[in-house]
Amino acid sequence: MKKRMLLYFGSFDPIHNGHIALAEYAIDKNLADEVVLIVSPQNPFKADVLQTPEYCRFEMAEMACSESRYPDKIKPSGVEFVLDKPSYTINTLDFLQESCGEDMEFAIITGSDIWARFDEWKEYERILNEYKIYVYPRKGYPVEKFADRVTLLEDAPFVEYSSTEVREKAERSEDISAMVSPSVAQYIAKNQFWTPAGRIVRLTSMIEAGDERDILYVERGKCYFQHNEWGKAINDFNHAKSINPDNKEAQQLHGMVYEILSFRYKDIYNP
Numbered sequence: 001m002k003k004r005m006l007l008y009f010g011s012f013d014p015i016h017n018g019h020i021a022l023a024e025y026a027i028d029k030n031l032a033d034e035v036v037l038i039v040s041p042q043n044p045f046k047a048d049v050l051q052t053p054e055y056c057r058f059e060m061a062e063m064a065c066s067e068s069r070y071p072d073k074i075k076p077s078g079v080e081f082v083l084d085k086p087s088y089t090i091n092t093l094d095f096l097q098e099s100c101g102e103d104m105e106f107a108i109i110t111g112s113d114i115w116a117r118f119d120e121w122k123e124y125e126r127i128l129n130e131y132k133i134y135v136y137p138r139k140g141y142p143v144e145k146f147a148d149r150v151t152l153l154e155d156a157p158f159v160e161y162s163s164t165e166v167r168e169k170a171e172r173s174e175d176i177s178a179m180v181s182p183s184v185a186q187y188i189a190k191n192q193f194w195t196p197a198g199r200i201v202r203l204t205s206m207i208e209a210g211d212e213r214d215i216l217y218v219e220r221g222k223c224y225f226q227h228n229e230w231g232k233a234i235n236d237f238n239h240a241k242s243i244n245p246d247n248k249e250a251q252q253l254h255g256m257v258y259e260i261l262s263f264r265y266k267d268i269y270n271p
Helices: 017-028 054-066 089-100 124-130 163-171 182-191 196-208 214-226 230-243 248-264
Strands: 003-010 034-039 074-077 104-111 132-136
Touching: 003 017, 003 089, 017 034, 017 054, 017 074, 034 054, 054 074, 054 182, 089 104, 089 124, 196 214, 214 230, 214 248, 230 248
Parallel strands: 003 034, 003 104, 034 074, 104 132
Antiparallel strands: none
16 A cells, blocks of 8 residues: 655745644644655745755754654655756656655645645646645635635644744844744754844855855845945945846845935035
8 A cells, every 4th residue: 555645845944833733734634644845945936036045944844843743754855956946846746756656645735825826837737637635724815726626624723924924033033932843943043044144144155156146146235234234235236237137126225225325425514
């Protein structure tokens, strides 16, 4: 008999208690023998979003899973790290079927917020036809598309916060201990992923390694902006514009810093 594997795809940036609660719920309800959190290195819908390095997101997922109620049944996977990017779900499913399909049966679990864009997924009809799909509710996202072809988990645990909110609180150095596992909270505090100073270090490392994406300079410039390091900020926004002249955010931020500097050095009594 094949082992039932429930695949939970996500950026997990970072993984939080809501993710784990859902995985535990799936085991409690016998939806699968194991829940596998597929850490996606590059979500096709987040191509312009600067994410925490995938290996760091994977390490946090490992920590959180090990502290769950079912550490032997809830585990992360880095399978998409070795596949082509961006990470299309159908490509991962095909790879898993070819590699493990004789011994495993795969199903998918996802949130209604993600499901709202399901018809934009690559080969979504084939996924619908070939895999069982469970959808859990997220506030503001009723399940309307293909509702008769999925299993809606109406009694799944509902968590108000998101990974974005965890990052925002961490950026402000606020307490996130109620949102993530203890080891993940310590890992985030140690690495300072989302504080301006920590982001400057990480972005500089990426740039010095040869990554010349305009988004890196924009993000580092924003961190310098928060530190009132206007010169460094304007240099980064200029560099971003030279890489991509159509980057509107870089243009707007450059103009904003220029206005700040112009006012700062203007004699308001003798304009």
